[in-house]
Amino acid sequence: MSSPELARRRWDLLVVGxxxxxxxxxxxxxSLGARVLLVERDRFGGDxxxxxxxxxxxxxxxxxxxxxxxxxxxxxxxVGDVQVDGPAVLAAVRQAxxxxxxxxxxxxxxxxxxxxxxxxVRFTGATGAEVDGVPVRFLxxxxxxxxxxxxxxxxxxxxxxxxxxxxxxxxxxxxxRLAVLGGGTSGCELAQAFARLGVSVTLVEAGDRxxxxxxxxxxxxxxxxxxxxxxxxxxxxxxVRVTGDPTGGRLHLADGGTADFTRLLVAVGRTPRTGGLGLxxxxxxxxxxxxxxxxDALRTTNPRIWAAGDxxxxxxxxxxAGVHGNHAALNAVLGLRRRIDLAAVPRVTFTRPEVAxxxxxxxxxxxxxxxxxxxxRRADRAIAEQATDGFTRLVVDGRHRLRGATVVGPRAGExxxxxxxxxxxxLTTSHLTGAMHPYPTYADPQWNAAIADFRGRxxxxxxxxxxxxxxxxxxxxxxxxxxxxxxxxxxxxxxxQIAIAASTSASAPEPADPLELMRPDSSx
Ligand SMILES: Cc1cc2nc3c(=O)[nH]c(=O)nc-3n(C[C@H](O)[C@H](O)[C@H](O)COP(=O)(O)OP(=O)(O)OC[C@H]3O[C@@H](n4cnc5c(N)ncnc54)[C@H](O)[C@@H]3O)c2cc1C
Ligand SMILES: NC(=O)c1ccc[n+]([C@@H]2O[C@H](COP(=O)([O-])OP(=O)(O)OC[C@H]3O[C@@H](n4cnc5c(N)ncnc54)[C@H](O)[C@@H]3O)[C@@H](O)[C@H]2O)c1
Numbered sequence: 001m002s003s004p005e006l007a008r009r010r011w012d013l014l015v016v017g018x019x020x021x022x023x024x025x026x027x028x029x030x031s032l033g034a035r036v037l038l039v040e041r042d043r044f045g046g047d048x049x050x051x052x053x054x055x056x057x058x059x060x061x062x063x064x065x066x067x068x069x070x071x072x073x074x075x076x077x078x079v080g081d082v083q084v085d086g087p088a089v090l091a092a093v094r095q096a097x098x099x100x101x102x103x104x105x106x107x108x109x110x111x112x113x114x115x116x117x118x119x120x121v122r123f124t125g126a127t128g129a130e131v132d133g134v135p136v137r138f139l140x141x142x143x144x145x146x147x148x149x150x151x152x153x154x155x156x157x158x159x160x161x162x163x164x165x166x167x168x169x170x171x172x173x174x175x176x177r178l179a180v181l182g183g184g185t186s187g188c189e190l191a192q193a194f195a196r197l198g199v200s201v202t203l204v205e206a207g208d209r210x211x212x213x214x215x216x217x218x219x220x221x222x223x224x225x226x227x228x229x230x231x232x233x234x235x236x237x238x239x240v241r242v243t244g245d246p247t248g249g250r251l252h253l254a255d256g257g258t259a260d261f262t263r264l265l266v267a268v269g270r271t272p273r274t275g276g277l278g279l280x281x282x283x284x285x286x287x288x289x290x291x292x293x294x295x296d297a298l299r300t301t302n303p304r305i306w307a308a309g310d311x312x313x314x315x316x317x318x319x320x321a322g323v324h325g326n327h328a329a330l331n332a333v334l335g336l337r338r339r340i341d342l343a344a345v346p347r348v349t350f351t352r353p354e355v356a357x358x359x360x361x362x363x364x365x366x367x368x369x370x371x372x373x374x375x376x377r378r379a380d381r382a383i384a385e386q387a388t389d390g391f392t393r394l395v396v397d398g399r400h401r402l403r404g405a406t407v408v409g410p411r412a413g414e415x416x417x418x419x420x421x422x423x424x425x426x427l428t429t430s431h432l433t434g435a436m437h438p439y440p441t442y443a444d445p446q447w448n449a450a451i452a453d454f455r456g457r458x459x460x461x462x463x464x465x466x467x468x469x470x471x472x473x474x475x476x477x478x479x480x481x482x483x484x485x486x487x488x489x490x491x492x493x494x495x496x497q498i499a500i501a502a503s504t505s506a507s508a509p510e511p512a513d514p515l516e517l518m519r520p521d522s523s524x
């Protein structure tokens with residue numbers, strides 16, 4: 001769009017940044033009839049497409065293919081030496097991006113009715129901004145500028161020109177020896193990917209375990225898997241100095257250890273992209289980390305300006321950014337108050353084993369919580385596929401509602417979908433138990449964990465009383481039937497059963513499945 005046109009109109013919604021949050025925000029707002037301008041300073045599609053989810057999952061799929069081929073002998077399949085063609089692997093990663101890119105392109109956005117522009121946005125006031133110096137007026141704005149890789153302050157780091165998750169995808173070939181700083185989701189996924197592709201990898205994590213936000217048993221499983229893949233995992237290890245140049249160097253660690261590398265990859269977290277945006281001029285506050293402060297409807301401290309995605313400091317996931325973009329657009333354009341619920345945000349680390357989590361932590365739950373764990377070694381599908389590394393753990397509250405879950409193992413992310421629905425909708429283990437699950441699948445462990453919780457209800461005091469009453473009523477009814485038909489009564493039909501039978505109307509329906517009767521919601 002030309003500069004005069006940008007300046008001439010007054011936009012209903014100026015959307016800043018064409019990552020997931022901005023793309024969805026702009027398209028939803030346009031579909032509601034708003035005059036929308038979406039401005040991106042770099043590439044439409046943002047981190048998820050270019051430097052995040054898409055390339056990392058493409059690289060992991062190549063890595064898992066290589067590992068699967070090496071491992072095939074355990075099924076009696078012999079494939080010989082596995083050769084990894086580094087440039088071809090990286091070209092396939094770029095091809096995945098190229099294939100998906102049109103969906104996020106300016107053309108696709110314009111087809112939804114929004115206008116697009118390329119340039120850097122800076123707010124100049126509460127209802128005004130500039131796009132590369134060209135003034136733009138808006139009724140409302142939506143800030144979706146995302147986050148960037150954080151760089152730690154380590155002496156000598158800049159000298160080796162460290163890779164980040166932004167730049168690692170531009171490598172022409174796989175490095176020989178990679179040191180990865182940070183054992184969070186990015187660090188674990190990329191360390192495993194490169195190791196399985198034949199790179200010698202050292203993973204350095206300052207904290208005492210990998211994936212610190214997950215159940216410690218999940219961290220253990222991933223650490224063990226990475227070590228099996230040949231990754232030199234160093235936890236509780238902080239770099240104090242880096243020596244070398246862009247062709248290679250050495251990490252010096254606080255514990256006196258060292259790690260040599262040809263390339264160093266930094267994956268120690270993210271920083272919100274709020275610098276240079278002019279947010280102060282627009283009356284938009286940021287917190288001490290630089291994240292835009294929003295209320296639960298994604299409104300900033302300027303009631304005409306909204307924010308969505310990573311820049312808010314909410315969990316940094318594409319699905320969060322997408323839901324944010326949708327809700328912010330609805331709230332801005334229609335004046336609704338759609339709120340963001342962070343209690344049931346699912347997340348998946350796509351290592352092998354995969355780690356998928358939702359809701360409350362499954363380790364150290366509160367006193368009114370019960371935990372049910374099912375190891376994968378008891379799941380027939382996992383046994384058949386020789387993939388028994390993992391478990392499913394559910395946290396249930398006093399009313400048997402599912403509050404949290406950790407799934408570790410093959411297809412954990414897919415298995416999590418049902419558990420996310422249960423946590424977000426307050427479903428109970430009887431809902432999970434009552435829905436038939438196909439056998440044999442990796443959903444068996446969660447079904448069995450739910451059944452274990454449900455059985456606990458049956459063996460509790462009220463459960464035992466109810467079951468006894470049903471059993472006795474049934475026996476009495478059979479005894480009456482036998483008397484009516486003149487059949488000899490079987491079990492001596494003692495007084496208690498008759499008493500229960502007598503209190504049961506003759507026309508009363510046959511008692512249903514006792515499990516059904518015991519559902520707290522069976523009456524609704
Ligand atoms: C290695 C890696 C793997 C990941 N894997 C997954 C995954 O598997 N699943 C998952 O859910 N999440 C994953 N994520 C996280 C996910 O990528 C992000 O949460 C998501 O992309 C955030 O979207 P966003 O719209 O908030 O920001 P972004 O995608 O970062 O988009 C922000 C856009 O704003 C633009 N911009 C910034 N400032 C300005 C300005 N002043 N003017 C104009 N434009 C501007 C930027 O150029 C950028 O394009 C991964 C992240 C990384 C780093
Ligand atoms: N599969 C996915 O959905 C996926 C994949 C990658 C990233 N992401 C998103 O991106 C976010 C950022 O990921 P990330 O892994 O960069 O950050 P992270 O915050 O998840 O992990 C960073 C790790 O680096 C460690 N660390 C910090 N400073 C260090 C230092 N100087 N030396 C050694 N270790 C240090 C921290 O202790 C932490 O364990 C994630 O939280 C997630 O929201 C998602």
